[in-house]
Structures are given as structure tokens and as C-alpha cells.
Amino acid sequence: MTMIGADVDFEQADDPGTATGRLAVLSTSENPDVRTAVAENPSTDPGTLLTLAADADVEVRLSVASNPSADRSVLSMLANDRDVDVLVAVAENPVADVETLTLLATHEACEVRSAVAHHTADSDLLRSLASDTDPAVVASVAANPHLPVPLLTMLAESVETSVRIAVAQNSGCAGSLLDRMLDDPDGRVGAAAAANPNMAEAKVVALASDPAAEIRDGALSNPNITACHLSELAQHLNADVRAAVAANSRLPVEAMAVLASDDEWLVRYFLSQNPNLPLDLRETLDV
Structure with missing residues (x-):
């Protein structure tokens, strides 16, 4: 194939306006860049994506895993992929169902479990991952905006500073819990609480002149200022x-x-x- 022909194929593969039939043909290209473009094209149909999910090139499979048009069967297949980046992309895809996320939540790689913890809205999964042995995974749970308040309150008592910072930053952290985070022994937690948009405007203004520099800086970054x-x-x-x-x-x-x-x-x-x-x-x- 000439360079011009290759360029045309790539442009068509990358164009959301390209017909699904043409995208299916381009998915068989010998050029991995063309197959990758098809894999990430939102107009590519689920059947073609299912075929590309078995591609030998990891970049192609990664693009399929990130595609919002991938259906549950495609993501379920990719949940058994050998590449960690592909598994993370599956966990981050909003189409991934609870069954797929539950499988990924038991993966040995903490990056995969963290991705599940950060994106799932399933309370049972969040509750399970809150007991993970890796602090990074628990911090991802604490940062999840869907986290139930009782679980958020429990994680506010964590011995891990990163977890408490994530609680203080969480959009669900408010009221007395948010005020309590201001008094955390680690100033970074208090700074995160002071920067939380849920902090009342009058309180933020007062915190902007707090004796502690970290609290001041957090308050001054708050959008309520x-x-x-x-x-x-x-x-x-x-x-x-x-x-x-x-x-x-x-x-x-x-x-x-x-x-x-x-x-x-x-x-x-x-x-x-x-x-x-x-x-x-x-x-x-x-x-």
C-alpha cells in the first residue's frame, strides 16, 4: 500500500463519520495504527470491537477497552486481558458492569483494584475494597464521590494520611465531618478540608487568615473565596x-x-x- 493509501485509511479509521461497514474492513488492516484508530472510534460497532479485543497489539486492545461504545460483552472479555493498562481502562470505562468490576476488584495489581475503587458506584464493592491491604486502593475508595457517608466517616479515622486527605477532598464530605478534618494532626488533611467546596463561605474566609500556613493556602484555593x-x-x-x-x-x-x-x-x-x-x-x- 502506498503512503497516500495508508494515510487515507488512517483518516477514515479515525473519523467518527466513517460508515460502520468501512470501519469493519479497516479493522483487518495490517497497519496497527489503523486498527488502533478503529478501536478508539466511537462509531465502531460492538461486533468489530469484540474482534479487535483479541488483537495481538496491546495498543489496539487498550483503545477498545477505553471506547465508550464497547458493550459489556467486549469489556467482559477484556477483563481477562494479561496487560494491566488494559484492565485499568476496562475498570474506568463507564459501561463496565458490576460483574466485570467485581472480577477486576480481586486482581493482584493494585493499579487495577484502585481503578475499580475510584470509579465504581456499587456500595458492596466499595465496602469490600475499603478493607484492601494496599493504602493506595483504600485512598481511591475514599476519593470515590459515590462513597456512602458511613463508610466515608469510617475512613476518616484511617491511620494512612493519604486516605484521610482523600476523605477531606471527597465531594461527599461536608458538615461536622469536614470540620473535623480541619483538626487533623497532619496539616495536609486540614488543607484539603479547607479547600473543599462544601466548606461554608464564611468559614473559608476565616480560614484564609488561619495561623497555619497549610490551612490558609487550602482556604485560598477554595472556589468559595x-x-x-x-x-x-x-x-x-x-x-x-x-x-x-x-x-x-x-x-x-x-x-x-x-x-x-x-x-x-x-x-x-x-x-x-x-x-x-x-x-x-x-x-x-x-x-
Whole structure:
């Protein structure tokens, strides 16, 4: 086949507008790049994907596993693949059913179990994986937005910092549990709690001037902190607070102009690191 012919085949294989019959023909190409393009094309029919799921090339099978058009029979077949990346892709595919995920949840590779833990909405699977011996898997459970509150509360007591951080970041973490995470002995957990969008706006504003730098930084990254709040915090008596505010990319230019002449070198230095600092102000900074 000429280079031009190969290019045409690839373009057709990659085009969602290509007819399914033509994609089926292209799936038999000797060129693995063409077969991979067919495997990841959302217009490829399940029958062709089932054939490609047995392809010798791992990139082809990986593309099938990631394809949202792959049906349960295709993913069930790939759940027995020998390649870990393929198994992770199956676990991450929203079409994967509970039976397939249950099989993958017992795989020896923690990456596979973590992928299941992070994406499944099945409470029984989550409960089982919460007892996994690998902290990375348990942390993935803790990060799952479908995690029932009782299980989330239980994992908040984990001895593993990574698990508690994931709990504090979870979109289901709120109210008294979120407040409790602020008092965690590891500042990274408190920072994650302060950054959680479920934290009440008034509480976030108060935390933005917390004595602990990690809590301050977490609060200042919280989407509930508005430009108005930042402008007010830019006038805080504590130079450490002003410095943290100065580096915030959402800080209004008017507040930047005030901080550009701050008496504290640290404040001016942090302002110089702000990616949105206008050039004219940057040129006047004494750092």
C-alpha cells in the first residue's frame, strides 16, 4: 500500500463519520495504527470491537477497552486481558458492569483494584475494597464521590494520611465531618478540608487568615473565596496572610497594585510569582 493509501485509511479509521461497514474492513488492516484508530472510534460497532479485543497489539486492545461504545460483552472479555493498562481502562470505562468490576476488584495489581475503587458506584464493592491491604486502593475508595457517608466517616479515622486527605477532598464530605478534618494532626488533611467546596463561605474566609500556613493556602484555593474576599484579605495585618493572597491568581489588579508597594519583601516576592500580575506592575516591584 502506498503512503497516500495508508494515510487515507488512517483518516477514515479515525473519523467518527466513517460508515460502520468501512470501519469493519479497516479493522483487518495490517497497519496497527489503523486498527488502533478503529478501536478508539466511537462509531465502531460492538461486533468489530469484540474482534479487535483479541488483537495481538496491546495498543489496539487498550483503545477498545477505553471506547465508550464497547458493550459489556467486549469489556467482559477484556477483563481477562494479561496487560494491566488494559484492565485499568476496562475498570474506568463507564459501561463496565458490576460483574466485570467485581472480577477486576480481586486482581493482584493494585493499579487495577484502585481503578475499580475510584470509579465504581456499587456500595458492596466499595465496602469490600475499603478493607484492601494496599493504602493506595483504600485512598481511591475514599476519593470515590459515590462513597456512602458511613463508610466515608469510617475512613476518616484511617491511620494512612493519604486516605484521610482523600476523605477531606471527597465531594461527599461536608458538615461536622469536614470540620473535623480541619483538626487533623497532619496539616495536609486540614488543607484539603479547607479547600473543599462544601466548606461554608464564611468559614473559608476565616480560614484564609488561619495561623497555619497549610490551612490558609487550602482556604485560598477554595472556589468559595471571591475576588472581593481576596481584596479584603490583601489588607490583613498579618504579612503571611497578605503574602499568600498576593500569589493568588484570582486577586484583582487593584489589590495587586496595593500589594506591589507593601512594606514586607515577602509579600512583594509572592506577588511577583502571581501569573496574572500585569507587566507594568511587575516592572515596578522591588524584589
